[in-house]
Amino acid sequence: MQNELRTPYEKGNQNQTTTWAECIAWYEDLAARYPAVLSFGVVGTSDAGVPIHAGVVSADGVFDRARIKREGRPVFFNNNGIHPGEPEGVDACMALVRDFCTDPARLAALGKTVFLFVPMYNVDGSLNRADTSRVNQDGPEQFGFRGNSRHLDLNRDFVKCDTLTARVFNELFTAWDPDVMVDTHTSNGADYPYTMTLIHTQADKLGGGLGAFLRDTMLPKMFSDMAARGWPTCPYVNPVKDCPDHGIAEFLETPRFSTGYAALHHTIGFMPETHMLKPFADRYQSMRALVDTALEFTVQNAQQIQALRRAAKEEGKTRREWPVHWAMDEAKPSTFRFKGYAAKYSPSVIGNYTRLSYDRNESWERDIAYFNSFPADVTVKAPRAYVIPQAWREVIERLQWNGVQMTRLDADQTMDVEYYQINSVNSRAHAYEGHMFHDEVELERRSGKVALRKGDYVVSLDQDQARYAVEMLEPQGHDSFFRWGFFNSVLEKKEAYSDYVFEDHALELLRDEPELKAKFEKWKEANPEQLSDQGKVLDFIFANCRRYHEPEWSRYPVFMLA
Structure with a gap:
């Protein structure tokens, strides 16, 4: 091997990881040397103004995304450095790409499969370099920081997209629509002999033929191949109690995480987690083996994976019952x-x-x-289409970044719709990744007429991106836009009253509105202790009367067309 083509890891003492500047300069040089194998360039900019790069390896020099999609070529995506303190994937990817460039047999083995990669995703965190943030980790000597320049964890940001970096990822992922993704990490947690553990897209949540294929075919083969390569692998060690002796549970990776986000696009995702207490050199070697194993399986089984993905997308176009929330079955381990x-x-x-x-x-x-059994515990009756008023532009943008097809109303009109009335919300008492996340929500499905405006958006579910639309727009979805607080303003009643005036008016309302009076009588029976609190009494009457009802208050502002 030419000395200048060795990676910074290979040139060092096997306990060092590349810096961002070294990494990018090295890839740029490699792409200049092997332009028929590697295309490498900037795909966006981070929140701190740092360029984000991506590369494409192709055995026959075809890098044009439109042509690759038109010809139906398989796409394997390797994402690295989302947590820069867990960097072995960064270094392993560099060596793998170099080998594609310098070893004709290795390149030819790709066949028509395209190898797409992000060399270092959290570029902001990679520049925040020290040796102190990974408390329990054995090496490397220096490494980056988990948070980005806004102190956000990017592996919680895939659907809320608070960061410019996540927007870049959403658009890149959607444009390439990979068949399989590997997002490289290092684990915290229990101690055990394994160097490599593996989170995968939860098969029940992935669903259908694709989920069954992952569980019954792909995972057993990958575990077998990893053992044959000298790196026995186990599922991610997620103890149900304090240590693995009592059992482990699969990680239910919701859409905030990379593999859960991938599932919204019917992509099989893997999050390899090397063990923090193993030497960095071992973590590097096992990560290289894992990526090779997943890639080899993808190349050999690409047609079946692609067929299953197409079937899942087609099935979604006519599906009317959609699971949107899953829970572990503790009775069936x-x-x-x-x-x-x-x-x-x-x-x-x-x-x-x-x-x-x-x-x-x-x-x-x-x-x-x-x-490892996670049946759906919330299933919704999906509409023919959703209608989103154009005022909710943050939601509309995220749908667009993810390829959701929408049309716009060409005139003002009043429509018969179904909608959710939000009866209660239970939110976390502390900030979580920049939001007060809504852990629980109670809804009532209603029907009525709403006035819509020219330019409001209609999202038909007769499209490939139906799953993304449903799980993001249904409030009970694990990581729906509602749970992340995108619609919080509708939870506030905007008008109020003066008690000394409203006290007399409340009597008139109870006289004139029989439904209000009946509700009030039931409330008094159920809450006798609150009758001595004027605010509680008048608040109930004000909130439940028809006269001062605010239609927008606690009405989820995404409407459904049957």
Whole structure:
């Protein structure tokens, strides 16, 4: 190998990772040397004004995305550096791309498959370089920081898109529509012998033939191949209690995460998590093996994967019952043959509690409970189409970034619609990734007439992007736009009253509105302790009377056409 083509990792002591500047300069040089193999360039700009790059490797020198899509070529996507303190994927990808360029047999093995990659996604965090942020991690010597320039975790930002970086990703992903994605990470958590653990798109949530294929065919083959490469792999170690002895659960990766976002596009996603306590060199080698394994399987099974993805998209065009929320079935665990270390409990020397530790001199291997069944626990009757008033431009933009097809009303009109009335919302008491996330919502489905304006958007579900539209627009979806607070203003009643005036008027309302009076009597029976509180009494009457009803208050402003 030419010395100048070695990566910064290969030139070092196997405990160093490349810097952003080194990484980009190295790829630019490689692309200049091998223009028929590698296309590399800027695809956007981060929130801190740093360029974001992507590259494409093609065995026959075809890089034009339109042609690649027109010819139906498989696309494998490798995303790296979303958490720059977990950088082994960054270095492994560099070596893999170099080998494509310099090894004709390795390149030819791609066939028609296109290798799309982002060398370093969180470019802002990669520049915030130190050796202190990964508290429990063994190397490398210096690394970047998890948060971006807005102190946001990009692996929570895929649907809310608070960052310019996430917008770049949404548009890149949608434009290329990859068949398989690998997003590289390092894990925190329990101690165990495995260097590599794997999060995958949860098969029940992926659904249909694609989910079954992932669970029954792709995962067993990948686990087998990783063992053959010398890197036995287990599912991501997500203990149901304090250590793996009691069982592990699959990670339900909702759309805020990369693999959950990929599922909205019917893409099979993997999030390999190397173990933090293993040497960086081992983490690097196992990550290289994992990406190779996933890529090899994709190349060999591309036609079947693509057919299953097409079938899922077609099925979505006519689907009327949509699962939008999933939950673990605790009653039906399977098993996984797991290798572990003995969990030991001892008194802490810094506090009055018992602490957990693992004894690496006492290993074990046995079947443990593996909770990998996640049936849908919320299913909605989807409409023929949604209507979104143009005022909600932040939502409309995100739909557009994800390729959702929309038409616009050509005139003002009043339409018969169904809509959700929001009865209650339970939100987190503290900020989560820049939002007060709505953990729970209670809804009532109603029907009525609404006045819509010329230019409002109609989203038909007769399209490939139906799943993205449904899970983002249905309020009960795990990471819907509503849960992230995009519609919070409708939760506020805009007008109020003066109690000394409204006290007398309330009597008139109770006299003139029989439905209000009946509701009030039931409320009094259920809440006798609140009758001594003038505010509680008058608030109830004001909120429930017909005379001062605000139609927009607590009405979810995305309407449904049956």
